[in-house]
Amino acid sequence: MATEEDTSETLVFTRQIAGAEDIAFGFGSIAQIREGKNVTITLVNSSVIPYDSTRSIKDVIDELLIAAQGA
Amino acid sequence: MVTLSKELMVIEDMVLSMDPSVTQERGVGTPFNAAYLPYTVSESVAVALNNRYTMGETDTKFALLAGLSTQAFEVNTATIDTHAIPKLQMDTALALKANETDVILKGSAVSYTPASDLDPVNKGYADGLIADKFLGAITGSFIAYSIADGTTPVTVSVTNGVITGIV
Numbered sequence: 650m651a652t653e654e655d656t657s658e659t660l661v662f663t664r665q666i667a668g669a670e671d672i673a674f675g676f677g678s679i680a681q682i683r684e685g686k687n688v689t690i691t692l693v694n695s696s697v698i699p700y701d702s703t704r705s706i707k708d709v710i711d712e713l714l715i716a717a718q719g720a
Numbered sequence: 721m722v723t724l725s726k727e728l729m730v731i732e733d734m735v736l737s738m739d740p741s742v743t744q745e746r747g748v749g750t751p752f753n754a755a756y757l758p759y760t761v762s763e764s765v766a767v768a769l770n771n772r773y774t775m776g777e778t779d780t781k782f783a784l785l786a787g788l789s790t791q792a793f794e795v796n797t798a799t800i801d802t803h804a805i806p807k808l809q810m811d812t813a814l815a816l817k818a819n820e821t822d823v824i825l826k827g828s829a830v831s832y833t834p835a836s837d838l839d840p841v842n843k844g845y846a847d848g849l850i851a852d853k854f855l856g857a858i859t860g861s862f863i864a865y866s867i868a869d870g871t872t873p874v875t876v877s878v879t880n881g882v883i884t885g886i887v
Contacts, residue, residue: 666732666733668744668751675758694758698757706757706765707759
């Protein structure tokens with residue numbers, strides 16, 4: 650019969666750095682359950698990643714188009 | 721008891737690469753790069769940037785490197801020396817200049833014979849006329865003034881270059 654000690658097991662966590670599959674890309678937000686609670690998570694896209702201190706990557710690409718059109 | 725602490729992800733937690741895949745202990749995955757970051761719902765950042773760079777070849781709003789035979793490239797009215805100018809502005813400026821065929825060019829080896837009283841003459845043509853009048857064997861009379869007082873008119877008659885009378 651197994652003893653209490655026999656039921657223990659060692660948990661091994663191996664760190665794997667994130668790839669594209671580990672990131673929730675998209676626009677808007679989704680709901681996830683974290684710590685048992687339903688939370689709203691913002692999807693990752695160019696508008697939420699900074700290019701500089703005041704502009705996102707999307708802002709800069711938008712500016713490139715506007716500048717090229719002479720608008 | 722096992723306690724897991726959530727840490728926000730930073731650059732060191734991501735595989736950043738342009739390689740098509742990356743192999744980790746858990747298996748084969750995809751590195752993160754601009755091709756996976758959405759710019760719009762239909763374009764990635766990589767595609768959007770590439771479109772911006774190549775738009776000059778595909779969008780009619782941009783000048784084509786090799787030109788487009790079926791569509792003129794338009795420019796606004798030029799205001800500084802380095803601006804391109806539209807045809808109308810160039811035509812207006814050129815209208816203020818004389819046509820080369822309508823003027824006597826400085827230094828030109830081509831002679832011009834005036835056809836009417838108001839036509840211009842060049843130096844060679846004028847020199848030729850002066851030579852005929854004063855160095856050639858002319859015949860005629862003209863009014864001169866007396867050497868004695870400089871005011872009394874006299875008529876000098878010339879025949880074949882020879883003064884024949886002073887009255």
